[in-house]
Amino acid sequence: MTPAHGTLPIADARRTRQELVRRLGAHRGRLAVSLLTLLAGTAVTLATPPVLGGIVDVVADGGGKDRVLVLGVVLVLVAVAGAALAHAGGRMLVVLVQGVLASLREDVFETAVHLPAHTLESSDSSDVVSRVTRDVEAVSDAASDVLPDVTDASFTIGLSLVGLAVLDFRLALAGLVCLPVHVLATRRFLARSHLVYGDVRRLESARGQSVIEAVHGAETIRAYRTQDRHLGELAAHSELAVARQRDGVRLRNRFTGLLNAAEFLGLAAVLVTGFALLGSGAISVGAATAAALYFHRLFGPVGALLGSLDDIQRATAGLSRLVGVTDLGREGGTRDGDDRAGAGHGRTVTADTRHRPAIDVKGVSFSYDGTRHALRDVSLHIPAGTSLALVGASGSGKSTLAHLIAGLGEPDRGEITTKCAKPSRAPSRYLVTQEVHLFGGTLADNLRIARPTATDDELRRALREAGAGWALGPGSGLDTVLGAGGTALDDGSVQHLALARALLADPDLVVLDEATAQSGPQTRTLLRTALERVTRGRTSVIVAHRLEQARDADRILILRRGEVAEQGTHDELLASAGEYAALWQAYTGTGPSSHPHTDPPTDPHTKEQHP
Structure with a gap:
C-alpha cells in the first residue's frame, strides 16, 4: 500500500x-x-x-x-x-x-x-x-x-x-x-x-x-x-x-x-x-x-x-x-456481531430484556493524524442505564469521544469496555449525528433503514413515540415520497425522523452527537421530547448542543482541548463554581440556577448555541 x-x-x-x-x-x-x-x-x-x-x-x-x-x-x-x-x-x-x-x-x-x-x-x-x-x-x-x-x-x-x-x-x-x-x-x-x-x-x-x-x-x-x-x-x-x-x-x-x-x-x-x-x-x-x-x-x-x-x-x-x-x-476487518453503531437493526429489544450496559473509558487517547491529539488520557464511567452529556467548545473532542464510544474507531491508547448483567451477547450501539441523510424513496423506506423487518404498525408507533405524528397527518403517511422529486423536509424534520429510526433500532446504547442541532423554533420542543424518549431506559451519551440537554442528563463531562476538565452532576458542577458553572451562568443570563422555568436563551458567545 x-x-x-x-x-x-x-x-x-x-x-x-x-x-x-x-x-x-x-x-x-x-x-x-x-x-x-x-x-x-x-x-x-x-x-x-x-x-x-x-x-x-x-x-x-x-x-x-x-x-x-x-x-x-x-x-x-x-x-x-x-x-x-x-x-x-x-x-x-x-x-x-x-x-x-x-x-x-x-x-x-x-x-x-x-x-x-x-x-x-x-x-x-x-x-x-x-x-x-x-x-x-x-x-x-x-x-x-x-x-x-x-x-x-x-x-x-x-x-x-x-x-x-x-x-x-x-x-x-x-x-x-x-x-x-x-x-x-x-x-x-x-x-x-x-x-x-x-x-x-x-x-x-x-x-x-x-x-x-x-x-x-x-x-x-x-x-x-x-x-x-x-x-x-x-x-x-x-x-x-x-x-x-x-x-x-x-x-x-x-x-x-x-x-x-x-x-x-x-x-x-x-x-x-x-x-x-x-x-x-x-x-x-x-x-x-x-x-x-x-x-x-x-x-x-x-x-x-x-x-x-x-x-x-x-x-x-x-x-x-x-x-x-x-x-x-x-x-x-469489519465490525462483527452487534457490537457496532446501529447494530440494533432488524431486531426488537424490550425494556425488560435490554442489557443497559455500563461503559468504562480508561486512559483513552486518540489522534486523527498521528501527531495532534484529539483526546488525551480520558477516563470516565457511565453506569448502566444512565445518561452522560459531553460539553465543551468546538474542537474539544466531544464528537471524537462520542464516536469512539459508539464503536466507530479504536483509541490509539487506552480502552473502552462495556459491561452487561448478561454478558452472553455484546450490547448493540446506535449513533445519531446532526448530519442526517434523507434517502430518495418513501417515508417507510427511510424508516426501515433502522429495522428492515418492521411492520407498518411498528413504523407508525415509532413516529408517534418520537413525537413525529406530523408525518402521519392529512396528506402524509408511510407511502409519502421524500427527497428529490418528492416532499421536501427541513433539517429539523429530517433529524426528527432520525430519532424515530433510533427508536425502531431499539439499541442498548445510544450515542447522540448534536442530534438536534438543526432544529428551529418550530421543531425544537418536538425534538427535545423525542430526545428524551430515545434516551429513556437505555445507556446514552449525548453531545450537548444546548446546556439544558446537559442539565437533564444524569452526569456531565466537560472537555477542554481533548482532556477532562470537570465531571459530575448538574448540581455538583454548579456548586463547584468551576468552568461548567461559568458556562451555565453565561448561557442562562440568570446566574446559577439548577432549574429555570423556561429554556435558556442562546449562548451569547456563539450564534449556533454550542456550549
Whole structure:
C-alpha cells in the first residue's frame, strides 16, 4: 500500500494484478468460452487475405468468372462469420468483466461504509468521491470498450504473423523489422504514463477537495473575506492538474508518432521482400498481395493494442485505487456481531430484556493524524442505564469521544469496555449525528433503514413515540415520497425522523452527537421530547448542543482541548463554581440556577448555541 498525504491507500501493481487474476479466475469457464469465441472469429477473418490473393492469381492467369464468383462468395461468408463470432465473443467478455467490476464496486462500497470513521475523516472527502466515480468510470470504460478490442487485436497480430510465415517465413521476418521501434515506443510510454496518470488522479482529487471545502465553508469564507485566497488555491490546484494532463498528452503524441514510423518501416520491408521473392519465382503475385494485406491488417490491431495502453494505464491507476480501499477493509476487518453503531437493526429489544450496559473509558487517547491529539488520557464511567452529556467548545473532542464510544474507531491508547448483567451477547450501539441523510424513496423506506423487518404498525408507533405524528397527518403517511422529486423536509424534520429510526433500532446504547442541532423554533420542543424518549431506559451519551440537554442528563463531562476538565452532576458542577458553572451562568443570563422555568436563551458567545 502506498497512501499519499490526505488520501486512502493505493495498491501497488503486483497486488492489483493478483486481485484482478483472483476475480477473473472465479469465472474461468466463462472467460475461456468468450476468449475461444473471439479467437475463432479472428481466425475466420484472417482467411480474407489468401482469398483476395487467390482472386488476384485467377485474374492474372486468365481464369474464368465462375472461379472469381466462388471466391467472392467465400469472401462474403468469411466476413459475416468473422463478424458474428467477434460480436458474440466480445459481448460475452464484456458481460463477464462488467459483472466482475460490479462485484468490485460493491466491495468498495461495503468496505467504505464499514471503515472506522476516523479513517475516512483523515482522508480528503474528494478522494473517496473520486474513487467511486472517476476511477470506477475509467475501469468500466476500459472493460467495455478497450478489453474486447485489445483481445481481438492480440489474436489478430499473432495469427497474421502465422499467416505471413505460412506464405514464406522471410515475409514474416521482414514484418518484424518494425518490432524494435514498437518495443522502444512502448517501453518509453509505460515508463512514465503510469506515474503521470496516477499524479493526474491525485491532483484532480486535491482540486475537488478544495472545491468541497470552499462550498462547505462558504459562509466563513465570506465572513472573513478570503474569497481571493481560496480562488487562488483552487486555481493553483487546477493549474497543477492541467499541467500534468498536458504531460500525458505529450506522451501520447510521441507514442503515436513512433507507432506510425514503425508501420511505415514494416510495410516497406514486406513490400520489398515480396518484390524480391516474386522476382525469383519463390511466390506468386497473389501470395505477395496476400502478404502485403496481412501486414496492412496489422496496422489497426497494433495501433489498437498499443494505443489502448493509454486507456489501460488510466484504468490500472483507477483499479489500484479501488483495490487499495478493499484491502484497507480486509486489513482492518469489519465490525462483527452487534457490537457496532446501529447494530440494533432488524431486531426488537424490550425494556425488560435490554442489557443497559455500563461503559468504562480508561486512559483513552486518540489522534486523527498521528501527531495532534484529539483526546488525551480520558477516563470516565457511565453506569448502566444512565445518561452522560459531553460539553465543551468546538474542537474539544466531544464528537471524537462520542464516536469512539459508539464503536466507530479504536483509541490509539487506552480502552473502552462495556459491561452487561448478561454478558452472553455484546450490547448493540446506535449513533445519531446532526448530519442526517434523507434517502430518495418513501417515508417507510427511510424508516426501515433502522429495522428492515418492521411492520407498518411498528413504523407508525415509532413516529408517534418520537413525537413525529406530523408525518402521519392529512396528506402524509408511510407511502409519502421524500427527497428529490418528492416532499421536501427541513433539517429539523429530517433529524426528527432520525430519532424515530433510533427508536425502531431499539439499541442498548445510544450515542447522540448534536442530534438536534438543526432544529428551529418550530421543531425544537418536538425534538427535545423525542430526545428524551430515545434516551429513556437505555445507556446514552449525548453531545450537548444546548446546556439544558446537559442539565437533564444524569452526569456531565466537560472537555477542554481533548482532556477532562470537570465531571459530575448538574448540581455538583454548579456548586463547584468551576468552568461548567461559568458556562451555565453565561448561557442562562440568570446566574446559577439548577432549574429555570423556561429554556435558556442562546449562548451569547456563539450564534449556533454550542456550549
